[in-house]
Amino acid sequence: MKKPPVFLCDLMLRRLARWLRILGIGCVYAGDEGISDDDEILKFCLKRGCVLLTRDELLYRKAGSYVKTVLMDNESPERQVKALTGKFGLKLGRKFLGPSLCPQCGGRLERVGKPSVKGKVFPKVYELNRSFNKCADCGKIYWKGSHFPKLESFHKKVA
Numbered sequence: 001m002k003k004p005p006v007f008l009c010d011l012m013l014r015r016l017a018r019w020l021r022i023l024g025i026g027c028v029y030a031g032d033e034g035i036s037d038d039d040e041i042l043k044f045c046l047k048r049g050c051v052l053l054t055r056d057e058l059l060y061r062k063a064g065s066y067v068k069t070v071l072m073d074n075e076s077p078e079r080q081v082k083a084l085t086g087k088f089g090l091k092l093g094r095k096f097l098g099p100s101l102c103p104q105c106g107g108r109l110e111r112v113g114k115p116s117v118k119g120k121v122f123p124k125v126y127e128l129n130r131s132f133n134k135c136a137d138c139g140k141i142y143w144k145g146s147h148f149p150k151l152e153s154f155h156k157k158v159a
């Protein structure tokens, strides 16, 4: 399978960035990289070979033909994801695209043993869950209850 493109979400697309990561689609959020002005964003995309996602028509025009850009003409993250999967032929099957990435930073999530999260999550969470994932980059800990129900309903809408 061809590797899906890595997207760069501009500052207005924070929610989309989180959703793409949850669905396992690699993306960079401009805010995390501390880049905000148009030229910085375009330079970043060129350097990293990212596809720019923006709601800013001016930026879209500026990108012209030298940075691949998608103008997101809808505000809802569901519609935005749908537009992207359609455009890039990304298949969101029952099992999503890939394992989720950290919604916070885009890092890889790794399964970690229950004892290793003791004291790092609320006691109630520790008690009620058996499996935990940890972000390899920022160290944030996730468990099924933290985003799973939302993920499932979102997935139903976009798949």
Ligand SMILES: [Zn+2]
Residues within 6 Å of the ligand: 102, 103, 104, 105, 106, 107, 135, 136, 137, 138, 139, 140
């Ligand atoms: Zn992370």
